[in-house]
Amino acid sequence: MDEIALVNSALKGELDAFNRLVLAYQDMAFNVAYRILGDDDQAQDATQNAFLSAYKNLRAFRGGSFKAWVMRMVTNSCYDELRRKQRHPTTPIEPTRENNDDDLDSSDWLPSDDPTPEVSMEQAEVEHAIQHCLERLTPDFRAVVVLVDIQGMDYDEAAKSIDSPLGTVKSRLARARLSLRDCLRGFEELLPAEYRLEGEK
Amino acid sequence: MSRSLSFKDYQLLSAYMDGRTSTREKARVEAMLAADADFQKTYNEFSRLKRMMKAVPSVKAPRNFTLSATVAPQKPQRFLLAPALNYAALVTAILFVFLFAGSRFWGTSFAAKQAEAPQAMMLSASDESAAAESTLVPMITWGHVGGLGGRGGGAGGSGLGGGPSVAAAPDYGVEAVNPETMVQGTKSPTEGTQTPEPTGDISQLILGLPDESAQGKQLSESNTPIESQRVTVNWLLVGEIGLAVLAVGFAVAAFLLRKRH
Numbered sequence: 261m262d263e264i265a266l267v268n269s270a271l272k273g274e275l276d277a278f279n280r281l282v283l284a285y286q287d288m289a290f291n292v293a294y295r296i297l298g299d300d301d302q303a304q305d306a307t308q309n310a311f312l313s314a315y316k317n318l319r320a321f322r323g324g325s326f327k328a329w330v331m332r333m334v335t336n337s338c339y340d341e342l343r344r345k346q347r348h349p350t351t352p353i354e355p356t357r358e359n360n361d362d363d364l365d366s367s368d369w370l371p372s373d374d375p376t377p378e379v380s381m382e383q384a385e386v387e388h389a390i391q392h393c394l395e396r397l398t399p400d401f402r403a404v405v406v407l408v409d410i411q412g413m414d415y416d417e418a419a420k421s422i423d424s425p426l427g428t429v430k431s432r433l434a435r436a437r438l439s440l441r442d443c444l445r446g447f448e449e450l451l452p453a454e455y456r457l458e459g460e461k
Numbered sequence: 462m463s464r465s466l467s468f469k470d471y472q473l474l475s476a477y478m479d480g481r482t483s484t485r486e487k488a489r490v491e492a493m494l495a496a497d498a499d500f501q502k503t504y505n506e507f508s509r510l511k512r513m514m515k516a517v518p519s520v521k522a523p524r525n526f527t528l529s530a531t532v533a534p535q536k537p538q539r540f541l542l543a544p545a546l547n548y549a550a551l552v553t554a555i556l557f558v559f560l561f562a563g564s565r566f567w568g569t570s571f572a573a574k575q576a577e578a579p580q581a582m583m584l585s586a587s588d589e590s591a592a593a594e595s596t597l598v599p600m601i602t603w604g605h606v607g608g609l610g611g612r613g614g615g616a617g618g619s620g621l622g623g624g625p626s627v628a629a630a631p632d633y634g635v636e637a638v639n640p641e642t643m644v645q646g647t648k649s650p651t652e653g654t655q656t657p658e659p660t661g662d663i664s665q666l667i668l669g670l671p672d673e674s675a676q677g678k679q680l681s682e683s684n685t686p687i688e689s690q691r692v693t694v695n696w697l698l699v700g701e702i703g704l705a706v707l708a709v710g711f712a713v714a715a716f717l718l719r720k721r722h
Binding site: 275278279282283286287289290291294295300304307308311312315316320383386387390405408409410412415430431433434435437438440441444 | 468471472474475476479481506507510511513514515516517518519520521522523524525526527528530532533534719
């Protein structure tokens with residue numbers, strides 16, 4: 261996929277060209293938004309707003325990594341969503357993902373591609389613990405650790421995505437990892453042995 | 462050997478795990494890993510944490526986020542706001558510089574004029590007072606004109622214009638004193654001064670007094686409003702401050718807009 265050609269076509273008004281870029285990055289964008297916000301609906305809103313903002317401001321894209329540029333839109337959109345959430349805190353009417361484990365209609369009970377239910381349960385535990393600890397980080401630190409450790413971006417792309425220098429990425433990542441390590445120690449007994457931080461000598 | 466790790470150590474370790482250290486830093490970390498048990502333990506924890514984060518399942522987007530023609534604008538917008546703000550900041554900054562430089566130039570010449578003005582006013586005032594002194598003006602005399610200034614605040618009159626002559630003054634138990642009969646050695650205030658001829662009309666002697674026909678009547682106060690003190694506003698300074706604030710505001714807005722996109 262030639263991203264630059266698609267961007268140029270989109271600049272001429274070809275929405276289909278832009279939508280091809282959206283399809284290429286929407287999973288990653290939604291993942292980042294979900295890990296930063298910790299809420300499915302908010303993550304959807306943030307992702308949609310990020311792509312709309314990206315299209316409107318496509319002329320501001322000056323080459324380089326389109327992925328990093330789009331992720332910047334996503335992180336900005338997430339910060340907006342967090343600010344909005346702080347101004348107007350809401351209580352969901354529907355049960356949240358955390359407290360509907362006993363609900364038989366929950367998608368958690370549907371057949372999955374995972375090899376065994378045990379593995380699936382372990383992953384769910386780990387995911388829950390990590391998400392809990394991520395939400396305890398400040399949004400700036402959370403964004404860096406999500407981009408680098410979960411999405412596997414390199415430092416340069418992460419720096420462009422959060423519009424900060426490389427040194428800031430290094431420093432925030434180290435602090436975020438320290439906080440996550442301390443937080444996850446509280447889940448030691450709940451996590452499988454291979455994920456326990458103090459298990460390795 | 463073991464020691465408490467500093468944040469710099471953690472940062473170094475974190476970068477080492479991601480392969481983002483220089484050759485020198487890498488050698489330092491490896492030496493510390495071999496020598497320091499705490500450092501080794503932290504490294505293991507960080508490595509496990511990184512594996513754990515990588516194992517977090519990827520959440521698939523629940524729907525497509527493609528844009529429809531109704532939602533998206535016809536064409537991506539031209540990024541006009543930031544350049545417009547840049548130009549606005551530039552223009553206001555230039556205006557500010559001109560106004561600032563101009564005010565310094567005009568300010569000095571104006572200040573010089575203002576500094577000269579009080580001196581000229583004082584000179585002209587002293588000339589006028591000298592001229593006034595040279596002309597003969599009616600004076601308030603003491604003693605010769607009966608009743609002048611006497612009975613001030615008395616029941617019979619309003620105090621203005623005094624009462625009748627000494628001879629006609631009612632007896633209040635205080636003996637009227639004639640300066641001519643004063644004990645020798647004391648001096649009358651008018652002694653040695655030129656005294657004008659007394660006239661019958663007091664209003665000719667004391668400035669601002671109404672004529673005799675007005676005696677006993679209540680004098681109305683002047684209705685002329687006192688000119689209020691003007692609060693002078695330095696519009697030049699206000700303009701300078703306004704332009705400076707605008708220029709900074711436009712520049713900050715343009716910077717933030719560019720940073721955001």
